[in-house]
Amino acid sequence: MSNVFYRDITKSYPKAVKSHGMYIFDETGNQYLDMSGGAAVSPVGHSHPKVVDALCEQIKTMSFAHTAFFTNDPQEKLAEIISAKFSEANASEANAKVYFTSGGTEANETAFKLVWQYWKILGKTKKQKIISRTHSYHGNSYAALSISGNLPRRRVMGDLLLDWPRIGPCYSYRGLHADETEQQYALRCANELEEIILKEGSENIAAFIAEPVVGASLGVVASSIGYFKRIREICDQYDILLIADEIMCGSGRTGTFFAHEQDDFLPDIVTLAKGIAGGYQPLAATIARAKIHQVFIDNAAGFNHGHTYVGHASACAAGLAVLNVIDQEDLLKNVKIQGENLQAALIDAFNDHPYVGDIRGRGLFRAIEFVADKESKTPFADHLQITKKLKNSVMENGLICYPGGGSMQDNLGSHLLIAPPYILQEQHIDQFIEKLKMIMADVFNEQ
Ligand SMILES: Cc1ncc(COP(=O)(O)O)c(C=O)c1O
Secondary structure, eight states, rough: OOOOOOSSTOOOOOEEEEEEBBEEEEEEEOEEESSSHHHHHTTOBBBBHHHHHHHHHHHHHHHOOOTTTOOEEEEEEEHHHHHHHHHSSSSSSOOOOOEEEHHHHHHHHHHHHHHHHHHHTTTOOTEEEEEEEEEEOOOHHHHHHHHOOOOHHHHHTGGGGGGOOOEEOOOHHOOOOSSSSSHHHHHHHHHHHHHHHHOOOOGGGGEEEESEETTTTTEEEOOOOOHHHHHHHHHTTEEEEEEEOOOOTTTTTTSSSGGGGGGGGOSSEEEEEGGTTTTOOEEEEEEEEEEHHHHHHHHHHOOOOTTTTOOOOHHHHHHHHHHHHHHHHHHHHHHHHHHHHHHHHHHHHHHOTTTEEEEEEEEEEEEEESOOOOOTOOOOOOOGGGHHHHHHHHHHHHOEEEEEEEEEETTTTEEEEEOOTTTTOOOHOOOOOHHHHHHHHHHHHHH
16 A cells, blocks of 8 residues: 555556666566657656766765855856857847756746746836647646646636636647648737737736647647747737747757747747756756846846755756767757658558548657548547547557647547657667557557
């Protein structure tokens, strides 16, 4: 009898006892090929010796000193590296500042508090609402879940959550009209933001938040080209800050360190988590453009925020080691190469499958969307519980992937999210495809 209050109290979980490279092992010796890093977490794979050594060294040397009293080397160095990467990705955007927390939700909370206090300092106290998108997840705290659009995840909170305005996603698989180009579609979607700002009054809007590549809420959906450029223009026109939630899609997952690089727009704030410390420690980052930080400096205003573990030395040491491994082993090159190989292998194996509607993604961030009917793109009925069946079958077949739902609306729409470590090689893709064939037969043959 365990004393753990489990995530799902109706389930029993195998006990993970060892992990190495692309694999996790349970106590009975079962091996799981990790094709999603849990939930898009593990860029350098499991138990990478360089990360383990760096982390042990830091813990032995200086494990923790509260950042209300001290700064520490790992957070200084990691902030410098991330700021330099931000500058590289966004020409001439120098000196961005980085605030370190312990997880994605905290990173977004930090972003929200930052924008609210920014506008307050500037005397625009009515600028409070944060616009988001209907298919979005920005975290599990009260504010982050309020701002998320993911209905199944919101529903548990009943009407307790704030319900601020949202626009639809830019999701061409379902949204593109037969008589429009991708470019026209991108503009149509982005202009929804302008419509809502005009309706609400720009004086009431603090920020707009979106994932450059939507993860769990849609199943790896990048926007059509031009969408985020237009979003940036609208934010500039109406004096609204733009937050890119790259908690899942950032830290190199799509083949560039920041996902927004590929959409060619400059966010005011970027949030990172998951991949940034590769699962070796809980770590997240909120990156603010220098102009935002400057407002606090010019007005001698402190940023009123903080958690006990802000800038945690050991967590930042893990982050530093993970980013060093990504750079030293040139892993983003592998993300691009193996990302293309993975996409090709998925298409080859499953494109003609009667229930595969779409295979998509960027880099090592991919998904398959399943449909009951390819022509009409009708999703499977909710009671068939495709997502749950996929999740069970995936584990039974010694695989870790991230099945999700809701890409159509609410619970409707099923997908499988694939986000393997950046060390992925072709033999892992082969193993994965073989396992996935068995899983698909298991889940769909009875439909
Ligand atoms: C895009 C996005 N934002 C925020 C979060 C919340 O991060 P965390 O679970 O680390 O709090 C997640 C988690 O999956 C996410 O995918």
